[in-house]
Amino acid sequence: MKKIRNTSIIKGQEKRLLIVALLAAQFGFAQNQPNPHYKGVIGKTLAESKEYWPEPVTPPKGSPNVVWIILDDVGFGASSAFGGQIDTPVLENLANNGLRYTNFHTTAICAPTRSALLTGSNSHKVHVGGFSHIATSAGFPGWDGRLPAKNGTIAEILRDRGYNTFAVGKYGITPDEDATDAGPFDRWPTGKGFEHFFGFLGSATDQYKPDLVEDQVHITPDGRHLSEQITDKAISYIQKQQKAAPGKPFFLYYSPAAVHSPHQVEAKWSDQYKGKFDDGWDAYREKTLANQKKLGVIPANAQLPERNSLIADWKKLTPDQKKVYSRFMEVYAGYLTYTDYEIGRLVNYLKESNQLENTVIFAIIGDNGASQEGRLQGVATPKTYAENASEEQALQNNLKVIDEIGTPQTKPNYPMGWAQATNTPFKSWKQDANSEGGTHNPLIVYYPKEIKEKGGIRTQYSHVIDVLPTTLDLLKIKAPESIRGIKQDTIQGYSFYNSFNDANVVSSHKIQHYYIFGNRSIYSDGWKAAAAHHPNSFELNRILADKSQTNPLIPDFDKDVWELYNINEDFNERKDLAKKHPEKLAELKKLFDEQAKKNNLYPLIDWSDVRLKRIHKTKAEEEKAAAELTAKGTK
Numbered sequence: 001m002k003k004i005r006n007t008s009i010i011k012g013q014e015k016r017l018l019i020v021a022l023l024a025a026q027f028g029f030a031q032n033q034p035n036p037h038y039k040g041v042i043g044k045t046l047a048e049s050k051e052y053w054p055e056p057v058t059p060p061k062g063s064p065n066v067v068w069i070i071l072d073d074v075g076f077g078a079s080s081a082f083g084g085q086i087d088t089p090v091l092e093n094l095a096n097n098g099l100r101y102t103n104f105h106t107t108a109i110c111a112p113t114r115s116a117l118l119t120g121s122n123s124h125k126v127h128v129g130g131f132s133h134i135a136t137s138a139g140f141p142g143w144d145g146r147l148p149a150k151n152g153t154i155a156e157i158l159r160d161r162g163y164n165t166f167a168v169g170k171y172g173i174t175p176d177e178d179a180t181d182a183g184p185f186d187r188w189p190t191g192k193g194f195e196h197f198f199g200f201l202g203s204a205t206d207q208y209k210p211d212l213v214e215d216q217v218h219i220t221p222d223g224r225h226l227s228e229q230i231t232d233k234a235i236s237y238i239q240k241q242q243k244a245a246p247g248k249p250f251f252l253y254y255s256p257a258a259v260h261s262p263h264q265v266e267a268k269w270s271d272q273y274k275g276k277f278d279d280g281w282d283a284y285r286e287k288t289l290a291n292q293k294k295l296g297v298i299p300a301n302a303q304l305p306e307r308n309s310l311i312a313d314w315k316k317l318t319p320d321q322k323k324v325y326s327r328f329m330e331v332y333a334g335y336l337t338y339t340d341y342e343i344g345r346l347v348n349y350l351k352e353s354n355q356l357e358n359t360v361i362f363a364i365i366g367d368n369g370a371s372q373e374g375r376l377q378g379v380a381t382p383k384t385y386a387e388n389a390s391e392e393q394a395l396q397n398n399l400k401v402i403d404e405i406g407t408p409q410t411k412p413n414y415p416m417g418w419a420q421a422t423n424t425p426f427k428s429w430k431q432d433a434n435s436e437g438g439t440h441n442p443l444i445v446y447y448p449k450e451i452k453e454k455g456g457i458r459t460q461y462s463h464v465i466d467v468l469p470t471t472l473d474l475l476k477i478k479a480p481e482s483i484r485g486i487k488q489d490t491i492q493g494y495s496f497y498n499s500f501n502d503a504n505v506v507s508s509h510k511i512q513h514y515y516i517f518g519n520r521s522i523y524s525d526g527w528k529a530a531a532a533h534h535p536n537s538f539e540l541n542r543i544l545a546d547k548s549q550t551n552p553l554i555p556d557f558d559k560d561v562w563e564l565y566n567i568n569e570d571f572n573e574r575k576d577l578a579k580k581h582p583e584k585l586a587e588l589k590k591l592f593d594e595q596a597k598k599n600n601l602y603p604l605i606d607w608s609d610v611r612l613k614r615i616h617k618t619k620a621e622e623e624k625a626a627a628e629l630t631a632k633g634t635k
Helices: 012-026 089-096 110-119 154-159 226-244 267-273 280-295 319-352 391-400 416-422 464-475 537-545 582-598 607-611 619-634
Strands: 065-070 099-105 164-170 196-200 250-255 359-364 440-446 456-458 511-516 519-524 527-531 562-566
Touching: 065 110, 065 319, 065 464, 089 319, 089 359, 089 440, 110 154, 110 464, 154 164, 154 250, 154 464, 164 226, 196 226, 226 250, 226 319, 267 319, 280 319, 280 416, 319 359, 319 391, 319 416, 359 464, 511 582, 519 582, 527 582, 537 607, 562 582
Parallel strands: 065 250, 065 359, 099 456, 164 196, 164 250
Antiparallel strands: 099 440, 359 440, 511 519, 519 527, 527 562
């Protein structure tokens, strides 16, 4: 192809035509350059020619269906499947007939976890270090919230291997700017390999009045609970597909909004738990720890970390506090049990239609640890903490609507005390990428066709980026070098398929970094270095509510204190070894920096940068900030 110079003098339509011609020549579509993949014969006449129709891509006969289930904001110690006090019989049944992975990890917050899950690569590497929302994304490669085409999703891979692909529920990684009926749609689920989508694009939504989307258009919800609607839609997609192409495998991404706030559920579910949590969050932790030991999902000698200093001793609470806090937990528990019921409707459909035996299910119980976002009192409505209400005022605001908590008239989130309880046996919670309480979630793998040890326990270290390569491994599908003409990055996760029938196989995943708005850590073959960042989101709420505050809140990451843990011996981080092994800590801090550079993590951005709107500024905001800075400099 001849190189054409001086294209700058060609204008308008002529320039566009030239670019099209150059691209066509480059990719083999020029008029006189036939497609190299065409295997027919083109003569002057039909008699001299031979037609060619490429064979449609079809998976091998008997290829299993794949279902990924991911719940939202569920701590390690919530579900009864892992020793919690909340009944989830469907998840228990899947675990008892499959495998419990007890050393599985997420990123500590929703959008990064989901981007890592869908692509098999680290969240900053695929540009979702924060969220895809305007307020929480930034104009840097690791932070812009836009999945690159070079990091294809599991749906794109399986679609191009002959699977039908469906997604229902929460998506969470479509940029706000794109999330209208005008698109563009390339970063909607349908632009990322899902042939059908029914759910919502954001991070959270009302359960009865969701911001609902089907395929590429917003639709009006019908008033039923969102979890019921997405389950109906998932079953409908499969039914229609199987009617049209019996036996054709499908991939289903089932992602309920549950149990992210708002915790909304019919009273018949929450009322099942009336009085069950009256003995409080301290007792919950003790009971759950005992259950977890009995199940074998934690070491037999495990001990609870100290109660977080923010959380009150239940015995010292007032009757009003206990009454309100217990009701919040009853609603949360009812919501999780109801979610389990809806999962059961899907599983029962697969069983009744004789598809369950040939379906592999990955059930991730929580995209992060339990949520601290309900603050100390819990949040019944947006008015709970309105106008910088004190903790006592917030309690009284909740008392006024206690009988409505969980109804469509409220938008509840439970108090932080329950977050710590449902994170048993770990400390801390969602957002805390430095802590197992933020990142350590249960995983269930159910595949009756291959898993021999029903109810087995697997303790190998694994991470959410490992689910995609594990799925491809069991399907005997190689990661594609390109997807529809776009060269692909190397998938970063590691398959743990070899552990399905070998409890003692060594994990291939040796190094993993974590970072969520300042909180950070690095894992390396059993050792972990971690730094909690301050002010964190909870502290920031208090600082910003203080009208006398004049500190500009410039982040100082150098002040963060690093801790060191031997996770192999101290799985829930009770013994800080930083002073005992300073050389190991220094080694891991250096490794964190290497991983950060490799994975687009820098620059470090924290919650103060978000809350004070230092990122994702409009041009007008940038000009205003520059003018203010200039004005200060002239004074």
